[in-house]
Amino acid sequence: MIPLAMVQALAAQGTQMFLVLLLAPLLVGYVRFVKARLQRRRGPSVLQPYRDLLRLLRKEVVLPDTSSWVFRAAPYAICSFTWVAAALVPTFATNLLFSWSGDLIAIIALLGTARFLQALAALDAGTGFGGLGSSREVMIASLAEPALTMLVFAVALIAGTTQLSAIAAAVLAPDLGLRVSMALALIGFVIVAIAENARIPVDNPASHLELTMVHEAMVLEYSGRYLAMMDLAAALKLLMYASLIACVFCPWGLAPARSGLIHYAIGMAAWGGKMLVAGTALAVFETITAKMRVFRVPDFLGIALMLGLLGTLLLFVSRSL
Amino acid sequence: MTQPTLVLACIATLLLLAAGAAFGARAPKATPLVYGACATISLVAFGAALAGGDGTMVLPIGLPWLGAHIRIDRLAATFLALINLGAVGASVYAIGYGRHEHAPARVLPFFPAFLAGMNLVVIADDAYTFLFGWEVMSLASWALVMADGRSADSRRAGIVYLIMATFSALTLLLAFGLLAAQHGGYAFADIRAGTLPPWQAGLVLVLALIGAGSKAGLIPLHAWLPLAHPAAPSHVSALMSGVMTKVAVYAFIRIVFDLLGPASWWWAVPVLTAGGTAAVLGVLHALMERDLKRLLAYSTIENIGIVFIGVGLALAFRANAMPDAAALALTAALFHAFNHMLFKSVLFFGAGSVLVATGERNIERLGGLIRVMPVSAACVLVACMAISALPPLNGFASEWLTFQTILVSPQLPQWGLRLLVPTVGTMLALAAALAAACFVRAYGIAWLGRPRSPCVAGAQEADRWSIAAMAVFAALCLLTGLFPGLVIDALSAAVRQIVAGRLPAQAGLPWLSIVPVADRSSSYDALTVFLFVVGAAVMGSMLVHRLGTRTVRRARTWDCGYPDLGPTTQYTAASYAQPIRRVFGPLLFGSSETVQMPPPGDLSPARIRKHIHDRAWETLYEPLCKAVLATAELFNRFQFLTIRRYLSFVFLALVGLLLALTIWQ
Numbered sequence: 007m008i009p010l011a012m013v014q015a016l017a018a019q020g021t022q023m024f025l026v027l028l029l030a031p032l033l034v035g036y037v038r039f040v041k042a043r044l045q046r047r048r049g050p051s052v053l054q055p056y057r058d059l060l061r062l063l064r065k066e067v068v069l070p071d072t073s074s075w076v077f078r079a080a081p082y083a084i085c086s087f088t089w090v091a092a093a094l095v096p097t098f099a100t101n102l103l104f105s106w107s108g109d110l111i112a113i114i115a116l117l118g119t120a121r122f123l124q125a126l127a128a129l130d131a132g133t134g135f136g137g138l139g140s141s142r143e144v145m146i147a148s149l150a151e152p153a154l155t156m157l158v159f160a161v162a163l164i165a166g167t168t169q170l171s172a173i174a175a176a177v178l179a180p181d182l183g184l185r186v187s188m189a190l191a192l193i194g195f196v197i198v199a200i201a202e203n204a205r206i207p208v209d210n211p212a213s214h215l216e217l218t219m220v221h222e223a224m225v226l227e228y229s230g231r232y233l234a235m236m237d238l239a240a241a242l243k244l245l246m247y248a249s250l251i252a253c254v255f256c257p258w259g260l261a262p263a264r265s266g267l268i269h270y271a272i273g274m275a276a277w278g279g280k281m282l283v284a285g286t287a288l289a290v291f292e293t294i295t296a297k298m299r300v301f302r303v304p305d306f307l308g309i310a311l312m313l314g315l316l317g318t319l320l321l322f323v324s325r326s327l
Numbered sequence: 328m329t330q331p332t333l334v335l336a337c338i339a340t341l342l343l344l345a346a347g348a349a350f351g352a353r354a355p356k357a358t359p360l361v362y363g364a365c366a367t368i369s370l371v372a373f374g375a376a377l378a379g380g381d382g383t384m385v386l387p388i389g390l391p392w393l394g395a396h397i398r399i400d401r402l403a404a405t406f407l408a409l410i411n412l413g414a415v416g417a418s419v420y421a422i423g424y425g426r427h428e429h430a431p432a433r434v435l436p437f438f439p440a441f442l443a444g445m446n447l448v449v450i451a452d453d454a455y456t457f458l459f460g461w462e463v464m465s466l467a468s469w470a471l472v473m474a475d476g477r478s479a480d481s482r483r484a485g486i487v488y489l490i491m492a493t494f495s496a497l498t499l500l501l502a503f504g505l506l507a508a509q510h511g512g513y514a515f516a517d518i519r520a521g522t523l524p525p526w527q528a529g530l531v532l533v534l535a536l537i538g539a540g541s542k543a544g545l546i547p548l549h550a551w552l553p554l555a556h557p558a559a560p561s562h563v564s565a566l567m568s569g570v571m572t573k574v575a576v577y578a579f580i581r582i583v584f585d586l587l588g589p590a591s592w593w594w595a596v597p598v599l600t601a602g603g604t605a606a607v608l609g610v611l612h613a614l615m616e617r618d619l620k621r622l623l624a625y626s627t628i629e630n631i632g633i634v635f636i637g638v639g640l641a642l643a644f645r646a647n648a649m650p651d652a653a654a655l656a657l658t659a660a661l662f663h664a665f666n667h668m669l670f671k672s673v674l675f676f677g678a679g680s681v682l683v684a685t686g687e688r689n690i691e692r693l694g695g696l697i698r699v700m701p702v703s704a705a706c707v708l709v710a711c712m713a714i715s716a717l718p719p720l721n722g723f724a725s726e727w728l729t730f731q732t733i734l735v736s737p738q739l740p741q742w743g744l745r746l747l748v749p750t751v752g753t754m755l756a757l758a759a760a761l762a763a764a765c766f767v768r769a770y771g772i773a774w775l776g777r778p779r780s781p782c783v784a785g786a787q788e789a790d791r792w793s794i795a796a797m798a799v800f801a802a803l804c805l806l807t808g809l810f811p812g813l814v815i816d817a818l819s820a821a822v823r824q825i826v827a828g829r830l831p832a833q834a835g836l837p838w839l840s841i842v843p844v845a846d847r848s849s850s851y852d853a854l855t856v857f858l859f860v861v862g863a864a865v866m867g868s869m870l871v872h873r874l875g876t877r878t879v880r881r882a883r884t885w886d887c888g889y890p891d892l893g894p895t896t897q898y899t900a901a902s903y904a905q906p907i908r909r910v911f912g913p914l915l916f917g918s919s920e921t922v923q924m925p926p927p928g929d930l931s932p933a934r935i936r937k938h939i940h941d942r943a944w945e946t947l948y949e950p951l952c953k954a955v956l957a958t959a960e961l962f963n964r965f966q967f968l969t970i971r972r973y974l975s976f977v978f979l980a981l982v983g984l985l986l987a988l989t990i991w992q
Contacts, residue, residue: 075697
């Protein structure tokens with residue numbers, strides 16, 4: 007006899023897994039839509055990313071003749087690592103069945119694996135642009151990843167655990183109060199999320215100008231279904247970071263364990279609302295900000311690293327800061 | 328046969344083998360015979376280490392009043408297993424690789440002696456036997472570094488290594504001298520019985536840190552390591568990097584945790600600082616390096632830094648009577664030491680195969696090896712991912728444990744540690760991220776892309792023995808990554824012996840997940856994550872093939888509309904590291920770039936030069952060398968005096984001595 011709670015958790019996990027996959031392109035489409043409106047353009051429909059994905063899936067793949075199996079295997083691996091990471095972040099409910107299999111550090115490391123493979127795949131065809139994108143990506147990552155780890159430390163020290171569902175519960179607890187370190191962590195998280203998702207001011211997702219490309223330079227040789235997988239992975243990553251920030255800093259509405267259907271509905275609605283807010287904020291921020299030079303990015307990420315270190319230091323000094 | 332007898336028998340056989348190889352190295356089939364025998368003996372010793380059961384022995388050899396004390400406790404058994412597993416891998420690899428050796432007589436006799444020395448250090452139970460084993464290990468490995476003694480590089484590596492090894496042995500000798508002075512006995516049992524006054528204990532700690540740290544490659548005592556490890560044949564490089572540095576870690580743990588008695592909290596400070604510095608600077612040096620084997624040697628410094636961070640945290644918790652937290656820290660350190668042995672061996676094996684296939688160690692001249700050496704490429708890729716601490720492989724499991732250790736350290740009462748630990752945590756996170764960058768670069772430039780020089784064209788896949796060794800170790804990287812709980816449980820006996828604490832038993836946990844701290848709910852389950860990823864990838868590819876098309880067309884590389892550019896337009900290793908060099912270089916290496924641009928109309932090429940300084944070498948070693956040389960010059964004058972002068976010196980010395988004696992009384 008399988009207990010009811012487990013069935014519920016399994017259902018929540020399964021729903022979440024497919025929900026993030028289905029909705030990831032929608033968030034990308036929404037951000038593009040809002041950006042277009044802010045720039046006084048009509049812009050494509052919010053469903054355009056789905057159409058792009060389907061179009062790419064149906065097209066033949068043009069494979070560079072200098073590439074190896076790494077180039078062909080990487081899109082699937084990158085997409086599935088990102089997908090699993092996104093599936094482990096509580097979006098509408100905290101009682102995901104497999105949430106214990108990866109804590110926050112592991113989720114970040116899963117994204118690290120995806121990035122490692124992406125940077126390798128970019129080098130595989132042996133082109134100048136691939137190397138350029140890959141080299142810049144690892145430079146950004148080598149600062150963003152430690153920053154994120156320190157920010158996770160700060161959050162984990164407050165919550166007393168690195169488990170995301172437990173962190174959400176700890177943030178919801180009434181005795182948390184207003185924390186300095188939490189505020190520092192929020193700013194740091196946003197900076198890292200912008201850098202990791204190749205958004206303005208670190209990278210421009212709409213640009214194919216060689217001086218500024220990072221992410222786009224890495225996927226330059228990809229076409230057809232491989233490009234679709236890469237785009238889907240990027241969309242999943244954006245949704246994952248938005249959900250992660252929502253889950254850690256704004257966990258209100260998350261359906262707790264052993265809750266009824268109504269709680270799940272509330273959780274879904276709350277998540278949808280949070281994603282709308284996050285998407286709008288991102289679009290507004292990208293519209294009012296200019297892209298920075300590549301060598302200013304370390305300063306930008308250095309801020310996140312220092313915020314993370316400061317937040318952690320404060321918590322080592324006193325648990326109540 | 329009891330366990331110590333068996334291990335001693337193995338050591339004796341290895342020494343006999345070394346003697347035999349000295350005479351018969353030129354015989355046909357000597358290479359496979361010697362390495363095959365080494366592999367078998369190491370396998371037996373590995374089995375003996377796993378079999379369990381403590382034992383002690385006293386042999387009537389060595390110093391007449393002391394004898395040779397032998398003891399295998401849980402800590403020794405753990406390191407015996409690590410050493411001999413690494414030795415099995417290196418020996419099997421060398422059965423194939425050794426055939427390409429130019430002068431087997433310069434390698435074969437010393438290889439078994441090297442293995443014997445490392446084993447002896449670990450089972451020694453008195454200071455004399457310990458140092459004897461230590462010196463056998465150092466000298467045998469020095470001889471192996473000098474195996475290719477014709478090149479100026481390896482001669483320089485040899486002399487630097489010899490000096491540093493002597494220095495390391497000297498500091499350990501002083502440390503043991505201080506330890507033994509209390510009770511007068513050199514047996515470890517006598518040393519344990521005494522307690523030192525605090526300042527002497529602190530001195531022993533510093534001496535042990537310098538002695539073991541210089542062998543392990545802690546910065547700034549690392550100068551010899553990136554010279555010596557790459558100079559040796561590749562299977563020996565794997566042993567030196569993967570195994571011998573762990574013997575140094577063992578020496579530090581044995582002296583500081585076992586022999587030295589109760590710890591004070593400040594001991595953790597130098598250990599943590601040294602570990603954090605080594606982790607960050609080691610990997611940054613590796614990022615700048617273009618010699619494949621030197622790159623791996625620098626990365627060893629980084630990993631040893633991570634191990635020492637774990638050891639330092641264990642020391643801090645132990646001093647504050649927090650045994651369970653200390654157990655977590657020490658488990659993380661030992662686990663990482665074991666993991667590093669696995670993946671660094673594969674990486675050095677891979678570098679050796681590249682060297683055999685292309686004759687090239689400079690990654691700027693490699694590229695596209697994955698097409699000619701597909702199996703080696705796959706094994707090395709696994710090892711690169713493991714060393715970059717990526718899930719679901721083993722490097723991540725041990726770093727995850729280290730991170731969890733840092734998260735329990737706000738409970739430490741001392742302010743110094745509370746401020747130091749988060750800083751060290753940042754260094755650890757930085758090192759992990761930079762390691763990923765370093766190995767994307769190393770793998771992407773050497774194995775992927777297009778060949779950068781003709782040397783790749785004639786390359787062939789490595790032989791079966793080499794591939795077998797690489798494949799098995801790469802598989803072990805995956806297995807220990809998927810089932811970290813089993814390794815943690817296997818380490819628990821050694822950890823409990825040293826810090827008297829333990830982690831919750833992991834084997835009984837559902838789904839083989841690991842939960843390092845019982846009262847926190849942090850858990851990690853590599854197996855589930857791995858199955859999830861595999862499932863998602865299979866499902867994704869099936870879905871994509873069903874929804875879309877499967878057609879593939881091979882075409883010329885697009886490259887943004889510039890096809891048919893030569894392989895020289897690819898990113899090089901130097902250009903790949905340029906952004907990171909620009910971020911960290913000016914501060915840490917005093918790096919700079921100068922551009923020489925020819926005037927307009929001049930057809931000569933523009934040149935860009937980069938300058939990197941090894942600050943440790945320039946600020947510490949060069950002044951030291953100069954001082955030694957100057958002193959030697961000074962004393963050199965005494966060599967060319969007249970006999971009258973010598974006689975007057977003797978007379979003056981006699982008078983001085985008599986005067987001193989009179990005043991003394």
